[in-house]
Amino acid sequence: MIIASDLDRTLMYSKRALNELGHSSETKLKPVEMKDGNWVGYMTETAFSDLKKLSRESLFIPVTTRTTEQYKRFVIFENEVPLTYAITSNGANILYKGKPLKEWSEKLFFKMAHETLGLDEFLSTLLNEGYYFDGQLKKVDKLFFYFILNCLPSSYELSDIRELASSKGWRLSLQGRKLYFIPKLISKGNALRFICEREGMEALAGAGDSVLDWDFLKNCRYPFVPKHGELKEHVDASLFTLTNKLGIAAGEEILKKMRASLLMKT
Numbered sequence: 542m543i544i545a546s547d548l549d550r551t552l553m554y555s556k557r558a559l560n561e562l563g564h565s566s567e568t569k570l571k572p573v574e575m576k577d578g579n580w581v582g583y584m585t586e587t588a589f590s591d592l593k594k595l596s597r598e599s600l601f602i603p604v605t606t607r608t609t610e611q612y613k614r615f616v617i618f619e620n621e622v623p624l625t626y627a628i629t630s631n632g633a634n635i636l637y638k639g640k641p642l643k644e645w646s647e648k649l650f651f652k653m654a655h656e657t658l659g660l661d662e663f664l665s666t667l668l669n670e671g672y673y674f675d676g677q678l679k680k681v682d683k684l685f686f687y688f689i690l691n692c693l694p695s696s697y698e699l700s701d702i703r704e705l706a707s708s709k710g711w712r713l714s715l716q717g718r719k720l721y722f723i724p725k726l727i728s729k730g731n732a733l734r735f736i737c738e739r740e741g742m743e744a745l746a747g748a749g750d751s752v753l754d755w756d757f758l759k760n761c762r763y764p765f766v767p768k769h770g771e772l773k774e775h776v777d778a779s780l781f782t783l784t785n786k787l788g789i790a791a792g793e794e795i796l797k798k799m800r801a802s803l804l805m806k807t
């Protein structure tokens with residue numbers, strides 16, 4: 542059985558996310574992400590132990606919007622929690638035994654070149670329409686981009702931008718201070734479906750906090766969403782299970798629920 546999960550703000554929490562979403566001072570934290578020699582991302586110790594068990598009990602697949610390089614900062618996946626697959630760059634790349642699966646990315650890039658407005662053209666369209674983003678622009682593998690914003694747009698502005706993006710074959714997702722713009726063809730759901738077919742397995746359970754996660758969550762038999770996730774504002778609440786807890790404790794709750802789903806599978 543396949544169990545798939547987003548990482549940031551679903552299972553893993555940066556210091557910023559810990560401060561913003563809160564956590565009990567009694568919680569024991571396990572550092573899981575290293576950047577420039579410093580620990581910057583955490584799970585609870587219980588969550589980490591459950592993740593290790595889950596990776597032995599199922600085909601566990603991380604599904605992240607991070608680039609492969611950023612994903613590799615989660616050093617636990619090198620030795621402590623070895624995995625067969627990972628989906629990175631929001632579905633643009635699939636890693637199989639640590640190496641990019643070319644049969645997936647070549648097909649996707651060919652399709653994108655023919656069917657979607659490219660990154661630079663789309664960005665120019667946004668700017669020509671008069672949208673200004675106060676923050677740092679980051680381009681990801683020439684595929685998509687995001688702004689790290691100093692101040693957030695109003696929900697009114699966001700819905701206007703969302704509409705414009707959609708008419709051009711793109712969409713957006715606001716995650717903390719990061720506002721992502723991603724072509725609709727680059728989808729976590731398409732990548733996970735490809736792995737399910739390749740392995741002849743069903744996606745039993747999944748978890749994610751952002752609208753980008755719904756692409757794969759909607760195909761999981763048991764979809765879980767952390768209570769703080771932006772996703773709950775955009776999808777009918779009857780279609781997924783919301784956690785009772787917030788922040789890093791929600792990550793722990795999700796892993797427990799995922800392991801329990803393995804027992805309910807028949």
Ligand SMILES: [Mg+2]
Nearest residue numbers: 547549550750
């Ligand atoms: Mg996330």
